[in-house]
Amino acid sequence: MTLTLRDVEHIADLARLALTAEEKERFREQLSAILDYAASLQRLDISDIPPTATVLPLRNVMREDVARPSLPPEDVLANAPDTAEGCFRVRAILE
Amino acid sequence: MQYEPIIGMEVHAELLTASKMFCGCDAHIFGAPPNTHVCPVCLGLPGVLPVINRKAVEYTLMAGLALHCQIAEFSVFARKNYTYPDLPKGYQISQYELPLCRDGWLDVEVDGQSRRIGITRAHLEEDTAKLFHAGGYSLVDFNRAGVPLLEIVSEPDIRSPEEARQYLIRLQQILRYLGVSSADMEKGAMRCEANVSLRPVGSTALGTKVEVKNLNSFRSVKLALEYEIERQARVLEAGGTVEQVTMGWDEVHNRTVVQRSKEYADDYRYFPEPDLPPLEISREWVAEIRSRLPELPEAKRARFIADYGLDAQQAEVLVQERAVADYFEEAVAAYGGAARAVAPWISGELFRLLRAQGLEMAEVPVPAKALADLLILIDEGKITSGTGKQVLAQMFASGRSAAEIVEAEGLAQVSDAATLEAAVRKVLAAYPDEVAKYREGKSQIIGWLMGQVMRETKGKANPQLVRELLERQLRQC
Numbered sequence: 001m002t003l004t005l006r007d008v009e010h011i012a013d014l015a016r017l018a019l020t021a022e023e024k025e026r027f028r029e030q031l032s033a034i035l036d037y038a039a040s041l042q043r044l045d046i047s048d049i050p051p052t053a054t055v056l057p058l059r060n061v062m063r064e065d066v067a068r069p070s071l072p073p074e075d076v077l078a079n080a081p082d083t084a085e086g087c088f089r090v091r092a093i094l095e
Numbered sequence: 096m097q098y099e100p101i102i103g104m105e106v107h108a109e110l111l112t113a114s115k116m117f118c119g120c121d122a123h124i125f126g127a128p129p130n131t132h133v134c135p136v137c138l139g140l141p142g143v144l145p146v147i148n149r150k151a152v153e154y155t156l157m158a159g160l161a162l163h164c165q166i167a168e169f170s171v172f173a174r175k176n177y178t179y180p181d182l183p184k185g186y187q188i189s190q191y192e193l194p195l196c197r198d199g200w201l202d203v204e205v206d207g208q209s210r211r212i213g214i215t216r217a218h219l220e221e222d223t224a225k226l227f228h229a230g231g232y233s234l235v236d237f238n239r240a241g242v243p244l245l246e247i248v249s250e251p252d253i254r255s256p257e258e259a260r261q262y263l264i265r266l267q268q269i270l271r272y273l274g275v276s277s278a279d280m281e282k283g284a285m286r287c288e289a290n291v292s293l294r295p296v297g298s299t300a301l302g303t304k305v306e307v308k309n310l311n312s313f314r315s316v317k318l319a320l321e322y323e324i325e326r327q328a329r330v331l332e333a334g335g336t337v338e339q340v341t342m343g344w345d346e347v348h349n350r351t352v353v354q355r356s357k358e359y360a361d362d363y364r365y366f367p368e369p370d371l372p373p374l375e376i377s378r379e380w381v382a383e384i385r386s387r388l389p390e391l392p393e394a395k396r397a398r399f400i401a402d403y404g405l406d407a408q409q410a411e412v413l414v415q416e417r418a419v420a421d422y423f424e425e426a427v428a429a430y431g432g433a434a435r436a437v438a439p440w441i442s443g444e445l446f447r448l449l450r451a452q453g454l455e456m457a458e459v460p461v462p463a464k465a466l467a468d469l470l471i472l473i474d475e476g477k478i479t480s481g482t483g484k485q486v487l488a489q490m491f492a493s494g495r496s497a498a499e500i501v502e503a504e505g506l507a508q509v510s511d512a513a514t515l516e517a518a519v520r521k522v523l524a525a526y527p528d529e530v531a532k533y534r535e536g537k538s539q540i541i542g543w544l545m546g547q548v549m550r551e552t553k554g555k556a557n558p559q560l561v562r563e564l565l566e567r568q569l570r571q572c
Binding site: 056 | 122148229
């Protein structure tokens with residue numbers, strides 16, 4: 001399967017990545033190769049196999065609805081690159 | 096050409112659990128300072144694992160059952176991937192192919208016409224962080240991230256903005272009756288989006304749909320849909336095509352504005368959440384939850400009409416809130432008389448007093464039993480109905496009983512014939528012109544004369560007696 005340049009641009013946009021023209025071409029080739037490899041799975045006949053959400057034998061792992069203390073605010077923001085007014089500060093988001 | 100709007104609603108309601116969806120942070124975040132209800136799990140720090148809150152699942156099943164949904168025997172959480180700073184993990188834990196509830200319905204009524212709106216699905220997910228947009232940057236408060244969120248998606252069965260509004264009102268009532276969400280739109284505890292498209296009347300094809308977000312009140316929903324329907328009609332009339340976009344409702348300028356181009360379901364790259372084992376919902380659990388469901392507004396409305404002889408409108412007003420309905424029933428039981436006589440005291444006087452104080456029914460300072468006692472005093476002729484209203488206002492303000500107030504303020508009805516006769520005589524003497532008019536045949540003036548006698552007796556006179564005395568004296572002299 002060969003991705004188009006537009007596919008790569010769309011995927012980059014979803015990941016909020018700005019790519020150069022050269023990167024776009026390189027990733028187009030690499031991503032196409034990955035998809036080709038994954039596409040080999042399509043050759044298997046899975047019509048009798050129900051979709052599998054997990055391979056673990058676990059079911060219904062739940063906890064009781066009890067609140068417990070949260071982190072102290074100074075710990076919350078300790079690793080943040082930028083903060084203001086008790087919040088994480090990020091670059092402007094335009095709707 | 097005549098167009099018909101096709102509307103589907105997506106409603107998100109925050110669930111009233113004590114803790115968040117996948118961690119133990121306190122879920123009561125309203126008014127809390129930013130980032131004080133967060134932990135490594137809801138901040139998406141490396142190495143942590145989410146654990147499902149059993150209560151949130153139970154609340155979702157309650158809502159699903161109340162909306163006549165099928166409850167899944169096998170349900171899976173899914174990752175919805177998108178890149179936005181309101182998601183600490185880069186994905187939201189939601190549900191996709193195997194939601195907890197599907198295929199339900201909700202009846203709404205517009206202009207006396209009942210219509211059934213299909214519910215496609217009701218699923219559980221986590222809320223996102225709150226963003227504050229400042230000039231050159233944005234601030235992120237993760238308190239809301241991870242609060243359990245119930246998403247209810249309707250079929251595109253809604254045909255008018257008013258029907259959409261009624262759908263939301265009914266949904267809010269049900270969620271509040273169940274006690275699973277405050278469903279308070281002003282506080283963002285219930286949020287909604289609408290998908291709207293137009294098609295020529297008579298056609299069955301669906302047009303291109305536009306998603307309208309930022310509908311923060313029942314009023315906004317109606318206004319935004321009206322605006323959007325008109326806008327799309329204009330585009331189609333001019334021979335254009337409607338673009339599939341996401342619009343936001345601008346409350347200030349009352350218009351919809353394009354927000355961003357639509358990301359399609361494929362772009363979210365949903366896949367089963369590997370950190371959460373699937374849920375197998377036993378039929379025993381479903382039956383147990385069903386047995387605990389309270390009587391819902393629709394059933395209560397029908398019962399109030401059948402058992403208490405209320406008319407549809409009275410019943411509607413009384414079942415809007417569970418607290419009001421309970422109060423009414425308690426008052427009726429204590430009163431023992433006709434329920435129809437109790438209803439207007441609640442929907443009229445009591446609501447007026449509550450509104451004036453900005454109080455909710457749950458905070459009403461007059462117990463239902465005390466209201467019943469007041470009505471009994473009126474029935475026994477101890478006070479007039481007019482005095483009763485004054486007494487209720489005082490009960491509301493002071494918390495004293497009706498009997499205490501009547502006694503202390505000397506408000507008991509005056510039925511003493513001699514006292515009333517004197518008052519009547521005084522009024523007739525003071526208004527000879529009106530008396531003359533009565534005798535010329537303008538008999539309705541007796542109402543005005545009665546008013547004067549009531550004024551003379553500070554509203555305490557037994558009105559029946561006053562009328563009799565007035566009529567007798569007017570005939571005599």
